[in-house]
Amino acid sequence: MISKDELEYLAQISKINLSEDEAKKFPEQLDKTIEYIDILEELASDDLNVLDLQEVNFDELRDDVVIMSGGLRINKNLTEDGFLRGPKMK
């Protein structure tokens, strides 16, 4: 069972605040999901040596030129002197 501390840790690294209701029901729901994907443990270690078939050819990248996309629209009023303004770093 995912403990309260583990859930808090996952929420922290995922940068999500959970509501009280979510904090109460998520451990059981996440547990069921993890139990379900645990079936992957059955895969023999020999099976893990299979080639990775994700075929993406990175030899033919396009030239790195700026293409105007019609102007960047900032949907929020957070700009200052042409820069985006974010919260303080801690």
Added chain:
Amino acid sequence: MSSLHDLLAHEVVDGIKEGLFTAEEYVCSVIKTIEDVESKVRSFITLDSEGALSSAKLIDRKFKQKEDIGLLGGVTVGIKDNISTKDIRTTCASKILEDYVPSYDATVIRNLKQNGAIILGKLNLDEFGMGSTTEYSRYHPTHNPWNLDYVPGGSSGGCGAAIAAGECTVSLGSDTGGSIRCPASFCSVVGLKPTYGRVSRYGLISYANSLEQIGPICRSVKEIVLIMNIISGKDNSDNTTVSSSQITINNKLDKFDIAIIKELIDGSDHEVRSTVYSASDKFKEIGCTCDEISIKNLHYALPSYYTLASAEASSNLARYDNIRYGFDLPIEEYNWDTYFSNVRKNFGEEVKRRILIGSYVLSSGYYSKYYLKARSLRSLLKLELLKLFKKYDLLIGPTMPILPFKFGEKIDDPIKMYLVDINTVIANLAGIPAISLPVGFSNGLPIGLQIMAAPFEEQKLIDVSYALENTINIQRRPNLI
């Protein structure tokens, strides 16, 4: 002639070109249908009737001036609301993006517009494409036009419902684990998930990049071909795309060797199973062979899919930091982490669950236990399927193992909801093309047949689907008004 909103895409183009009606008359007929049925079906998140009417007038002007109106001249298209449309709000059915208006068109939208298509509006989905019912939309659920108490499937549920209800002529959805095929099956329409790399994902708001593809949901196979030839091809903005040959409608069918996947049949409801067996008998009648086969690694497919999709989601959705778009939260009271976490509490529950699971399977100690094994399984499954495609042209089974179900039936149990995708995730893991075709009804609820082919063999899918469509005449339009 039937009502204009009932016409298929090629009939609309031909009608306008022959001067039988104007694009404006046709668009008005579609808008009238939306006015009549939208309060029941709720397919749209954003409707752009005004924009559609002015585009229609432009098409009519072109026609009068004897200019080419394009292959889709005047045809109304509904777009799943996770595909970027310039100057039309694109929300992903999320509150996080409720005010987001893209400054550019996705490549597929640009291609549609260049061919005269009219973008009618943005269609509902489960938030960020995570779900199979549209119940996870943060705006409202969409209802199945065949029975309004039932879900339309998802995540492209708005597309399936809008096409069945006549609210637009064709639509574009996206498919990460079955999101085009599931609503196509539940709404008795046709949906194609193309081979990975056939259609550009530029402008598709990412959920799980290595799995997802944009594809058409329409009422007929002929329309699927028309749309696919417009949206496919190499795009410099998406390095995973490749050039591919055009597909066509052939009236003569090759004698294909077809295999029914035993595990998909065995795991299905009785009504679904018998309807799919009847469809396979039709294949035999039209000269194809039909064997039953087993896939060794199939029971690992769904856990692998949810491991990979959640991992990619947790990474992709990290970008929603509320700096460029999002909520009006004063930044002065927060430091970076609390601001970020506070904003992201606005994701819906399912999105949060998947982000948390993604963080879990990618974290130290679990990465090799889950993520690496899921990736290996994916390769094993692909190798096994490619071997099968040396012997068989096509693999078939039910698109969905169950009939459409009522709202609320599965929403409290994520695993029950995930199991709905068990037949469709195979094609996404292996990157192969798959189509869902309506093949029957049980108690007034639609049943779809899934047909899969080897990578870039969409032509075979189309040939056999077109032959079957002409053999079994399945109702595509419910009586809603």
